Amino acid sequence: MTPNESSRSFFARNQFLIYRLFSLSGLIPVGAFLVVHLLTNASVLGGAASFQSRVDMIHGLGPLLVPVEWAFIFLPMLFHATVGFMIIGGGLPNVGSYPYVGNIRYTLQRATGMIAFAFIIWHVLQLHWMGEPLGGGRFDPHHATSSAAEVVAPLAISLLYAIGVLSTVFHFANGLWTQGITWGLWTSPQAMRRANYLSIAVGTLLAAAGLGAIGGLRGTDTAAARAVETRMDDQRRLLEGQPPSPLSGTPAPGRPVPGRDSGAEDAIDLRSGSDLVPLLIPEPAGAVAPTTGPAPLSGN
């Protein structure tokens, strides 16, 4: 039936496996990271200290942070996005002719996927240190709340974040539901309906966490937050035997990273990963409670 195995491309021969990996990657690790990330950010609603301590835990990974980021976040996400674009390219949305709920969701899934992709690139460049050459990299892991709050301070930026977060959350929650069909978890129409309620609940929760974080940051008293952060940073330095940061208390954007290239064992680049790796960090049970809040959308 298949003409000649060798004449078919690798992709053609392994299409099923690739699409299933694509589906899986949307949940693990990318989706799981999203959940942890949004819940971590929501902790800003509990105050600057609460958020800062979570960010510190993530950055406690030290030199492992970079490989972990790439293996569990960036590469899976790039894979998911690449295959995702191929899928989008192969489809012909027809919601105009068939305006059924399922079809609208199908179309939205693709639209939000593309929005999420653009948003994430922008978001990473803006906050992650990798964006520094482009004038981004504005998240300071030692001043998590204050640096993030400064980023989202302009209303337009907040709105863009809101759109990005909602798209990403819809993409994830709706993907959760379709994934259950793809893998055969829910098969009957009734089970699909029940699963639908579940994904709506997950989506609502995450949307609340994401928007809450933006709201939380916008409501932050930056100076007060910076004071808290500086105190925490000094404590940490003290514990590590370092002098207090000369730059503590000053805004983070664009400034050079001291000790980045020093190679000294104490010069662990705490900013290198910003908060990109939260999925590896065990969250204190209380902190994960959804209602306690959203936080900056730094990182991912």
Next chain:
Amino acid sequence: MAQPRVLVVGGGLAGLSAAMRLAELGSDVDLMSLVPVKRSHSVCAQGGINSVNALTRQQGDNEWKHLDDTIYGGDFLQHQPPVKEMADWGPRIIDLMDRLGVPFNRTPEGFRDQRRFGGTLYKRTAFAGATTGQQLLYALDEQVRRFEAQGKIRKFEFWDFLSPVLDDSGRCRGAVCQDMVSMQFRTFPADAVIIASGGCGLVYGRSTMSMVCTGSAVSRVYQAGAAYGNGEFIQVHPTAIPGADKLRLMSESARGEGGRVWVPRRPQDARDPRSIPEAERYYFLEERYPKYMNLVPRDIATREIFDVCTTEGLSVEKDRLCVYLDLTHLPREELDRKLHGILEIYEKFQGVDPRDVPMKIFPAVHYSMGGLWVDYQKSASGGLEEGSPRNQQTSVPGLYAIGECDYQYHGANRLGANSLLSCIFSGLFCAPGVIASAGSGKKTAADESQRLFTTALRREEERHEALLTRPGGGENPYQIHLELGELMTRVATVVRRNDQLAPAYEEACQLEERWRRCSLSDTGNWTNQNVVFTKSLGDMFPLAKLILKGALLRDECRGAHFKPDFEMPDIKATDPAAQLAEAELWCDRFEENTRRWLKSTIARHGTDGHPQISYEDIDTSLIPPRPRLYGLVGGETVEEVWKKRARKSAQDKGQEKGVTAGSERS
């Protein structure tokens, strides 16, 4: 010789079962159809398929009784050996279809469920919802696809069979056909050709049949010399939904599952049917036929419905003749399980839920009992000799006919759920004989001189070209078809009269003349449906004429052929002795009529374009003819007399055969 190559024309139940059986036996098969075979008209069969089964067997049923019901229901007009063979094969065929995955309805224990159909007292009919024909066809289509994947069957879908190619000895060597997409002609050399093209309902304009049921393939082999049998026997189904484009079938299974036919006793009672009390409803079939009730044979039910509307004026509506077919007393859940398919059709096309409101139905042309005359080889046991090349062979050697387009199994009236059986049976059964025939020819078709095919091809190309180049502004083929359909429906369906049939024959000839002058609105050579239709319309006239001529000449009532001028009288006397005497006279007349008319009508296409009619004796060696007394007033007296005569005749012949006559009306 090399593997035989067989061309099968038609991909319904008969064509598919022949194709797959031929392929299994090692033949190469070309399967040709006007539509993708999965879309054949067999999908419209709804109710089920008959055979004796374990359950009915324990209630006293057997193959002989199935044979007897079929013969009696068909008013003895069919040769009995093929019907015996079919009844014997019935259980095996259902088993085979079961193995092929047909989702027959099941009993709680997991056995096949059965329902009762018209013309029998046993629950012989296996069914798959109310789309049994569709389900059977799909199972066969799947097997054919399996062979197609292996390269043993080649399909030619959207192809039109134009003519058989006969050699100088008159043997069929193949066919000329046309691709209906590219309009290209092509010859198909074959060691045998099987026509399985179904019925000819379109001769009647609107019927329950599909758009491909033009009868064109049959007409083309008839015009090439094949004999046609019993053309005048056209079944009018009692229950159909009237429509502008088609008369949609409402299966007999609706009555088999308990549906009741009635009309309000007050003519055109305007009340909501559900609010009409029982006492004011006229369940005319139940009252007139207390034994079979709503499940009398189709010809009877049709005539009664027709009669109650026309003669008694009790039609539900004034402008449109119809009666109620009522299912509303049955539980919805059961209706959905057993009849969903047909109820959905009613709902979709009428916009009314038949679970809540009684359906309005009226008879419609449904099936052609007649068809191409075919031969058979009788076996010692009274059935057929399997593997004989004579089985299902038309009067043209090497040319076979199976399914609805043969005349063999249903006599003057077909019993419900017997057609699916006859189609699958004739398809499966003919295969070994066809292969034997293919091997018996002196030369195989492949070696046959090219001359035959070139000549035949050129003839068809010329005919086609002539049609396309006709001057414009002539007759409209669609209009002619409309008029033909109205003519045929008016004179050659439920009630037939010589004073109408004779002029109708002339009218048909005139319509044919007009057809010769019709011009095409599409003269292109790509997917030209206009020219394909116009050709098939032209081929309807030979069939229409043989139907009319056969009906005109047959001065009697038999099965679906009802001529009131020649109806057997009721017993009118009330005094028992006088009744007996009258019954004796009645039986004399019956015997005389049997001698005169128990014969197949055989039509041959004359060189002048008119059918040449002759008559063929019928093999009644298994079951002697007896009067069909459904509904006859005084029938029980006739039955008494008849039984006495039959016993005497049996003693005279020194043989014992079960002879019973069924009397109905009390």
Next chain:
Amino acid sequence: MSTKHNGPATASTPPSTGAAGGEPAPHDSGDHLALPRTIDVRVLRQDAPGQESYWERHAVAWEPNMNVISVLQKIAAGARAQDGRQVAPVAWDCNCLEEVCGSCTMLINGRTRMACSALVDRLVEEHPDGIELRPMLKFPVVRDLVVDRRRLFRSLERVKAWVPVDGFYDHGAGPRISPEEQEDAYPLSTCMSCGCCLEACPQFTRIETVRRDGETEEAFEQRRTAAFDRGFIGAHAISQAVLFNGHPIGKLIADERMEAVTDQGGIQMCGNAQNCVAVCPKSIPLTRSIARAGRAATMWAIRKIFDR
């Protein structure tokens, strides 16, 4: 009996159309004042593959109980466009006219459905400005409303949608099957290969192969089939695979079917838009079939990876 009425059809309904059409009859009846007396019908026509398509307008006389088939029959019989020009009749596919054969699929007012069960009165209610007919988009146009749906049947072959019986000799009855299993299987078995599910599926895209100069018919067919086999098999074929994998004997080649269902263009192409189930004229639970096939594919892939 009456001497006037001898037949069913003429007696039951006013003579209107023959089976393949009828002249647009003069029309009167004022009893349906709410409905227009003529219907404006726009047909997207195309003379042959590769040619430009064009719109053509027809005015069709209204009659009671019309469906789109009877509209097309009238257009064929009249063979005149609205402006009076003589035109070739519109070509379209149809056969049973009772929605069991699957022939007459087309886009009616933009939506895929069967022309036979599309009742004109209801269409006019929804779109008072007339009826728009177009060929299906996902299959190559042969002419006008006729499309080539070979690919659909090829998919059935790909998933081996049949019970692999030994042969057609007598071997007694098939396996015992519970009523529940039958009721589960029967709806899937009513699929009439109309192609509505494929037409509405945003993941199913058109594959049109054009014969090259000098290419033999066999070579062309082979190339066309190979092209089909790279494309999505579609909901109908997945559902048939589920049907036969659920049959006691059919499941004997379940692995072969799963191989096909997970091959290139297999179930992974499904995007869960669920249009298939929404447009299926037979209400076949296609998304249930897809989810079941998804589950089977998951198990099958695990087995395939770990059992060897």
